[in-house]
Amino acid sequence: MTALEYTRKLVEFESTSSLSNVAVSDYVEATLKRLGFVIERLEYDDANGVRKATIVSRKGSGAGGMAYFGHTDVVPADPWHFAEHGPFQPTIIGDRLYGRGTCDMKGSIACMLAAIESLGSQSLVRPIYVTCTSDEEIGYGGAAEVANRSEIFREMVAGDANGIIGEPTKLDVVYAHKGTYGIVATSRGRAAHSSTREGINANLKMIPFLAEMKRIHDETEASPEWQHPEFDPPGISWNIGINDHTHAVNITAPQSVCTVYFRPGPGQQPDVLVERARQAAVACGIEFDVPIACGALYVDPQSDFVREVLSVAEQTRARTVCYGTDGALLTALKKLVVLGPGDIAQAHTHDEFIALDQLERGTTLYAKLLRHWCC
DSSP: OOHHHHHHHHHTSOOBTTSOOHHHHHHHHHHHHHTTOEEEEEEEEOTTSOEEEEEEEEESOSSOOEEEEEEOOBOOOOSOSOSSSOTTSOEEETTEEESTTIIIIIHHHHHHHHHHHHTTTOOOSSOEEEEEESOGGGTOHHHHHHHHHOHHHHHHHHHTOEEEEOOOSTTOOEEEEOOEEEEEEEEEOBOOBTTSSOOBOTHHHHHHHHHHHHHHHHHHHHOGGGOOTTSSSOSOOOEEEEEOOOOSTTBOOSEEEEEEEEOOOTTOOHHHHHHHHHHHHHHHTOEEEEEEEEOOEEOOTTSHHHHHHHHHHTOSOOEEESSOOGGGGOTTSSSEEEOOSSOGGGTTOTTOEEEHHHHHHHHHHHHHHHHHHHO
């Protein structure tokens, strides 16, 4: 099958992160078995009791080789731009394939499957590893399972495999990305008619906390300590969200929620900011949680590994990206770059697509890497 055919098949599985990805994982597992891979299946129930599955696989034996990582979950597709076809009905219009997950990142998985298939009967001198995780879009849950439980992943690390995170980079070689941190602060009150004495407005305790979050925002924008010159933008993007869940102006807010999502760069100390926010929450008497805390990925752009990938890809310079990937939890693997088809600007959009030539070029490049490292 071609990458286009694989992409269409994968996109047809609705695997939004809030739902189970078991069905699409079953398909990936069956495909890899057909291609001669040994399978390690990691399953778990998420915080909402939804069953999730991550597939880790190996073909061949020995040290080194190529280790590919992708994820099968996608973000919600509401709203969706097209009335003529739904987000899980992949449709070609012009030179693009539209559908949720075409770019992020089922198209990449499809390229890897097609590249493996293109090898035909060529013998392997080093192993090929393919991992397809769950919950990448909501906190890297599948990658955590791989890092903590997978025997095959331990083989990759012990054998010093050459790792590729297949997230969309327009097939540019990416040597670093920022980390991903999330904070949730919740103030509790009591709803009542605002003309009475009965209500407790949750926003009153939240306001001084928000003032501290604003101070942190301003400091991180101005201080060189929180700038990383290898990224654009160089700052940590301390993004503040507010919601008091109140639907009428004459009701005291029973709950007020502040979310902070920020992206620290390599070598920075994000826990310092988290602790400062925690202390502010304690001082204000509000609840505090850190649902996600993942560091950055950084591989020396002058390393032999990055230079080797650049050479195979026929590129002269690697770059950085500001989004996160499963790679943040897979850093036990020392050789790891991000390299995949598609443009991140099209990920998570209401008209997500991948250019057909990216699928063709992605298959070609992954096949070259497979032949270089494994055949």
